[in-house]
Amino acid sequence: MTIDDELERRSRRGTERGPDEVWSAAVAAARRRRRIPLWVIPVLVAVPVWAIIFLGGLSPASDGAPSQLESGAQIFSNQCGTCHGTSGGGGVGRPMTDGALLETFPDILGQLQFVWTGSEGVGPAGSPYGDPARPGGQHVTQGYEGGAKMPPFRASLTQAQLLAVVRYEREVLSGAEVDPTQLGASGQLLWPDGQPMLDASENLITPDGQPLFDGSGHLTVQPDWASPVGGSG
Numbered sequence: 001m002t003i004d005d006e007l008e009r010r011s012r013r014g015t016e017r018g019p020d021e022v023w024s025a026a027v028a029a030a031r032r033r034r035r036i037p038l039w040v041i042p043v044l045v046a047v048p049v050w051a052i053i054f055l056g057g058l059s060p061a062s063d064g065a066p067s068q069l070e071s072g073a074q075i076f077s078n079q080c081g082t083c084h085g086t087s088g089g090g091g092v093g094r095p096m097t098d099g100a101l102l103e104t105f106p107d108i109l110g111q112l113q114f115v116w117t118g119s120e121g122v123g124p125a126g127s128p129y130g131d132p133a134r135p136g137g138q139h140v141t142q143g144y145e146g147g148a149k150m151p152p153f154r155a156s157l158t159q160a161q162l163l164a165v166v167r168y169e170r171e172v173l174s175g176a177e178v179d180p181t182q183l184g185a186s187g188q189l190l191w192p193d194g195q196p197m198l199d200a201s202e203n204l205i206t207p208d209g210q211p212l213f214d215g216s217g218h219l220t221v222q223p224d225w226a227s228p229v230g231g232s233g
């Protein structure tokens with residue numbers, strides 16, 4: 001091909017651009033393109049950090065599951081608050097605030113039993129329950145205003161849920177103080193000797209690893225009102 005042929009060919013192509021021209025146009029376009037503004041960078045970093053802190057605050061357990069006390073709060077508002085008041089101030093059911101529960105049940109065992117089998121589990125109307133030395137007198141079944149019964153929760157709660165809601169009532173509503181050494185890695189309550197309260201199937205066990213409830217829903221170890229277990233006021 002001669003130079004003339006080539007000139008001729010280019011003039012015939014008219015406005016068509018050669019490879020060099022295409023390349024330089026692309027470079028120019030890239031230069032003209034807007035960069036990501038600088039302020040976006042700290043925002044991109046801050047959003048995930050904030051999300052981790054925010055979600056972490058709601059679910060402190062390391063696996064993301066709600067802690068025992070958080071589950072307890074949820075169960076209380078779903079299943080107990082209608083009778084005991086949304087903040088535990090009382091209603092059809094007895095009040096739980098200002099240490100009231102800790103006077104009835106200085107030992108958590110007695111409360112676990114009472115919620116599991118309800119007023120009827122104690123006996124006919126007028127049967128005493130809780131600490132016999134309760135200030136102001138021992139409580140008796142159907143002894144509260146109106147004489148209503150406390151329903152049993154054996155059929156509607158798991159044992160892990162029972163422990164969670166009983167803890168919430170004692171610690172959050174009634175103000176029981178739990179020694180930090182009695183809490184496990186995800187905030188779960190342990191026996192004072194550090195043994196777990198729940199087994200691998202999430203059933204309540206004694207410090208010796210035996211079932212805490214027998215087949216009829218009664219405690220296999222009795223509350224010791226003199227040296228109570230499970231957080232005091």
Ligand code: HEC
Nearest residue numbers: 079080083092093094104119139141142143144148149150
């Ligand atoms: C249908 C109403 C009702 C519901 C729902 C209810 N309770 Fe009660 N609760 C009562 C009544 C009534 C009493 C008093 C029982 C008695 O005098 O026999 C009571 C008493 C109690 C007591 C003993 C308080 C004391 O100082 O004597 C505890 C603990 C308790 N309830 C826990 C719970 C928990 C935990 C739940 C939810 C899982 C719950 N209750 C849901 C009505 C209810």
